[in-house]
Amino acid sequence: MNTLVQAPPHAAAATGKSAAHPFMNPYLAGFLLGLVLLATYVVTGRGLGATAGFAALATGLASLDGAEHLQTSVVHLKYWNDGAPLLNWTLFLLVGALIGAAISGWQANRFSFSIERGPNITDRQRLMLAFVGGFIAACGAKLAKGCTSGQALTGSSVLNVSGLLFLGAVFLAGFVVAQVARKEWL
Amino acid sequence: MFPLSNFHEFTLGAELAIALVLGVGFGFALERAGFGSARKLTAVFYLYDMAVVKVMFTAVVTTLVGLALLSGVGMFDMSAIYLEPTNWTAQIVGGLLFGAGFVVGGYCPGTSMAAIATGRKDGMLFALGMLAGVWAYAEFTPGLDDWYKATASGVITLPDATGIAIGWWALVFVATLAFAAWGMARLERRFAHLNPQP
Numbered sequence: 001m002n003t004l005v006q007a008p009p010h011a012a013a014a015t016g017k018s019a020a021h022p023f024m025n026p027y028l029a030g031f032l033l034g035l036v037l038l039a040t041y042v043v044t045g046r047g048l049g050a051t052a053g054f055a056a057l058a059t060g061l062a063s064l065d066g067a068e069h070l071q072t073s074v075v076h077l078k079y080w081n082d083g084a085p086l087l088n089w090t091l092f093l094l095v096g097a098l099i100g101a102a103i104s105g106w107q108a109n110r111f112s113f114s115i116e117r118g119p120n121i122t123d124r125q126r127l128m129l130a131f132v133g134g135f136i137a138a139c140g141a142k143l144a145k146g147c148t149s150g151q152a153l154t155g156s157s158v159l160n161v162s163g164l165l166f167l168g169a170v171f172l173a174g175f176v177v178a179q180v181a182r183k184e185w186l
Numbered sequence: 187m188f189p190l191s192n193f194h195e196f197t198l199g200a201e202l203a204i205a206l207v208l209g210v211g212f213g214f215a216l217e218r219a220g221f222g223s224a225r226k227l228t229a230v231f232y233l234y235d236m237a238v239v240k241v242m243f244t245a246v247v248t249t250l251v252g253l254a255l256l257s258g259v260g261m262f263d264m265s266a267i268y269l270e271p272t273n274w275t276a277q278i279v280g281g282l283l284f285g286a287g288f289v290v291g292g293y294c295p296g297t298s299m300a301a302i303a304t305g306r307k308d309g310m311l312f313a314l315g316m317l318a319g320v321w322a323y324a325e326f327t328p329g330l331d332d333w334y335k336a337t338a339s340g341v342i343t344l345p346d347a348t349g350i351a352i353g354w355w356a357l358v359f360v361a362t363l364a365f366a367a368w369g370m371a372r373l374e375r376r377f378a379h380l381n382p383q384p
């Protein structure tokens with residue numbers, strides 16, 4: 001059985017809790033996301049990004065082991081920010097995203113402690129795959145200098161070939177790997 | 187006139203406050219779209235729910251048209267924006283890896299924030315995997331950054347490469363989106379039976 005069962009309206013009425021609202025029309029949501037990205041360009045001259053926030057946090061955590069340890073990696077040094085790796089623009093963007101999503105989810109009754117998966121795998125398997133997938137996605141994003149936000153969305157919207165190329169590769173691999181991973185989702 | 191950062195020196199505090207505000211909009215839009223759900227996100231690869239493409243494509247077109255208009259009337263300086271140089275190998279190999287991680291993990295870095303904010307435990311695990319991944323990259327393969335720079339082809343944009351101005355490209359993208367919207371509606375009907383929770 002699925003962990004995340006969408007409660008039918010009558011069940012919701014019975015428990016006294018209101019059901020999750022339906023998602024916004026995707027074209028309208030896309031327009032909204034586009035306005036945010038446009039505002040980001042207009043104010044800062046660069047687009048959105050999510051992976052760099054993780055990288056800054058990783059460097060912040062690695063520095064707990066002593067700052068001299070970071071000297072061996074140019075990647076760590078890039079995010080060291082003179083000893084304040086957590087005062088990073090993209091990390092604040094991530095924290096903001098967490099807050100914005102929480103506001104949206106709360107308003108639409110979509111908060112629920114649950115695990116997203118298809119009906120044919122266990123919660124435990126899904127959690128392991130989520131971690132492994134996150135690790136692989138991180139390696140890909142670091143190598144390509146961006147993720148769905150920093151390369152695909154931000155790059156494509158200004159017709160940067162690197163972003164369009166990345167976007168194409170993501171969907172190509174996505175469709176192929178999805179056939180192997182049918183059991184996880186279908 | 188814009189980008190503002192070109193004409194105005196923001197203090198660190200102001201910069202971080204701007205990041206936080208833009209982040210709130212970013213996260214809000216992602217959650218509204220349903221991107222806090224891994225099943226909604228991965229559905230695009232089984233073609234029964236094309237929301238990922240609809241949202242991303244519309245966002246790209248919105249920003250592209252907005253920037254084309256603003257730069258067209260001289261309010262925005264396109265040459266002032268930061269553009270990542272293209273490295274064919276890095277974007278292709280990195281994109282393939284990322285696509286695999288996206289399907290297996292169920293999220294991408296930004297959408298995992300929307301998942302965590304709405305209580306998805308798998309979103310939390312994905313984010314921890316991300317953190318481990320970027321840490322491992324910095325610890326074990328920092329040399330790849332130098333390799334990227336050494337082998338990059340420089341900044342390439344479609345208008346530069348083709349000589350066709352951004353305004354025309356914006357029109358092409360709008361037309362493609364309209365055609366794709368029609369095609370995606372057909373795909374969703376054709377593959378609706380794959381949805382495990384219709």
